[in-house]
Amino acid sequence: xxxxxxxxxxxxxxxxxxxxxxxxxxxxxxxxxxxxxxxxxxxxxxxxxxxxxxxxxxxxxxxxxxxxxxxxxxxxxxxxxxxxxxxxxxxxxxxxxxxxxxxxxxxxxxxxxxxxxxxxxxxxxxxxxxxxxxxxxxxxxxxxxxxxxxxxxxxxxxxxxxxxxxxxxxxxxxxxxxxxxxxxxxxxxxxxxxxxxxxxxxxxxxxxxxxxxxxxxxxxxxxxxxxxxxxxxxxxxxxxxxxxxxxxxxxxxxxxxxxxxxxxxxxxxxxxxxxxxxxxxxxxxxxxxxxxxxxxxxxxxxxxxxxxx
Amino acid sequence: xxxxxxxxxxxxxxxxxxxxxxxxxxxxxxxxxxxxxxxxxxxxxxxxxxxxxxxxxxxxxxxxxxxxxxxxxxxxxxxxxxxxxxxxxxxxxxxxxxxxxxxxxxxxxxxxxxxxxxxxxxxxxxxxxxxxxxxxxxxxxxxxxxxxxxxxxxxxxxxxxxxxxxxxxxxxxxxxxxx
Numbered sequence: 001x002x003x004x005x006x007x008x009x010x011x012x013x014x015x016x017x018x019x020x021x022x023x024x025x026x027x028x029x030x031x032x033x034x035x036x037x038x039x040x041x042x043x044x045x046x047x048x049x050x051x052x053x054x055x056x057x058x059x060x061x062x063x064x065x066x067x068x069x070x071x072x073x074x075x076x077x078x079x080x081x082x083x084x085x086x087x088x089x090x091x092x093x094x095x096x097x098x099x100x101x102x103x104x105x106x107x108x109x110x111x112x113x114x115x116x117x118x119x120x121x122x123x124x125x126x127x128x129x130x131x132x133x134x135x136x137x138x139x140x141x142x143x144x145x146x147x148x149x150x151x152x153x154x155x156x157x158x159x160x161x162x163x164x165x166x167x168x169x170x171x172x173x174x175x176x177x178x179x180x181x182x183x184x185x186x187x188x189x190x191x192x193x194x195x196x197x198x199x200x201x202x203x204x205x206x207x208x209x210x211x212x213x214x215x216x217x218x219x220x221x222x223x224x225x226x227x228x229x230x231x232x233x234x235x236x237x238x239x240x241x242x243x244x245x246x247x248x249x250x251x252x253x254x255x256x257x258x259x260x261x262x263x264x265x266x267x268x269x270x271x272x273x274x275x276x277x278x279x280x281x282x283x284x285x286x287x288x289x290x291x292x293x294x295x296x297x298x299x300x301x302x303x304x305x306x307x308x309x
Numbered sequence: 310x311x312x313x314x315x316x317x318x319x320x321x322x323x324x325x326x327x328x329x330x331x332x333x334x335x336x337x338x339x340x341x342x343x344x345x346x347x348x349x350x351x352x353x354x355x356x357x358x359x360x361x362x363x364x365x366x367x368x369x370x371x372x373x374x375x376x377x378x379x380x381x382x383x384x385x386x387x388x389x390x391x392x393x394x395x396x397x398x399x400x401x402x403x404x405x406x407x408x409x410x411x412x413x414x415x416x417x418x419x420x421x422x423x424x425x426x427x428x429x430x431x432x433x434x435x436x437x438x439x440x441x442x443x444x445x446x447x448x449x450x451x452x453x454x455x456x457x458x459x460x461x462x463x464x465x466x467x468x469x470x471x472x473x474x475x476x477x478x479x480x481x482x483x484x485x486x487x488x
Contacts, residue, residue, distance in 0.1 A: 002391050002393035003391045025393075026393075026394065028396075029377070029379075029380075029394040029395075029396070029397070032396075032397050033380070033430075036399075036430050036431070037402065037430065037431065037432065038429065038430040038431075040430070041380035041381065041430075042380070042381060042426065043380045043381075043385055044385075301380075302391070304386070305385070305386060305391050305392070307386060308386070
């Protein structure tokens with residue numbers, strides 16, 4: 001099987017194990033492409049893609065835009081800050097106006113949970129979710145798993161701990177779905193206030209002691225504390241958070257084994273991770289960024305294939 | 310479905326030797342030449358020719374690449390089945406090199422067109438030639454002709470030319486299949 005079972009990429013929740021296989025195999029080819037002297041293929045010459053970012057983003061937007069351009073698609077960009085959304089236009093109207101300009105694929109980041117699903121039911125285009133509120137961020141989870149697969153050979157059977165603000169993290173939720181789909185064991189670690197109450201119903205174990213969690217795992221995916229999503233105080237101070245859940249060289253040196261360190265960015269150096277760890281050989285943070293382009297190229301290529309001429 | 314045997318393993322062996330000699334005539338010691346097999350089916354022929362050049366004709370420094378043209382094809386989104394890519398092994402640049410594209414059957418010429426575009430990603434070669442085992446006459450959609458051909462075949466469009474290799478099908482042979 002070399003096609004996706006889904007028509008849009010709205011969340012990892014909707015994917016089957018074979019979809020992840022197909023995406024990774026395709027991404028392998030694109031990784032080779034982006035390491036060539038000329039990093040571009042003409043496959044999507046007649047496809048137009050709109051990047052709609054209703055919420056701030058730097059690397060995801062750049063990564064998608066680069067992926068689209070490396071596939072030779074035409075790209076238009078839209079940020080909510082400079083748009084008619086501020087004038088009171090609804091989401092469907094905004095998107096339909098853009099589609100009237102003959103757009104085939106919409107990559108959307110939106111602050112509301114389920115915005116992608118909603119859009120996919122109302123407009124005639126392929127939708128790729130680039131983050132919907134605190135819900136899912138499927139391409140990030142795919143590139144995280146792809147990076148683990150690249151570093152450790154496989155994701156199956158590996159133990160992954162996600163450290164930090166699980167409650168506000170779409171990266172955490174998508175990662176949990178993606179890792180479990182591939183047969184990995186997932187644990188979450190963070191302040192109790194930042195761990196969703198019913199997280200164990202997803203088959204995930206909880207650990208509040210960072211040291212124990214790190215001793216257990218093969219890979220630690222460290223998340224940023226999302227101050228901008230916090231309406232109340234979830235922990236007393238950043239200093240206390242760093243003392244209890246910050247990853248530093250000393251903790252890692254005392255583990256007696258090597259673990260892989262990941263971070264979806266942007267990093268708050270000195271808060272959830274110290275600089276010497278982020279820049280060490282155990283960290284694959286920049287590999288994640290490189291793989292992000294290849295994985296997004298694969299997703300776009302596979303979805304574009306389904307568009308009828 | 311009927312199947313007619315066009316070439317057997319002995320015929321193919323003779324043809325491979327002839328093609329190898331023709332290549333040597335033009336490319337001498339291959340110091341400035343690269344051979345490139347097209348994925349998926351051209352790679353068998355390319356490997357065979359490379360082995361033959363090395364073992365029977367003592368060519369020492371032979372550069373062989375494998376090129377996948379999936380992302381350069383002109384039928385993306387025109388087929389029901391998805392186009393799945395194969396691996397690329399191009400561990401060199403082709404800048405100022407003489408390139409020989411190798412494929413098993415030349416039919417419409419569209420794969421070769423895609424390969425020419427794909428090669429642009431690896432530099433500007435001095436020249437590009439085309440070597441095919443089977444050249445189907447009167448079936449071209451594009452003005453593309455081989456420089457080296459194993460055998461020319463007149464097959465009507467409904468017929469299919471099938472090349473099998475010992476590596477995958479137990480024996481070397483070329484068949485014409487008609488429905």
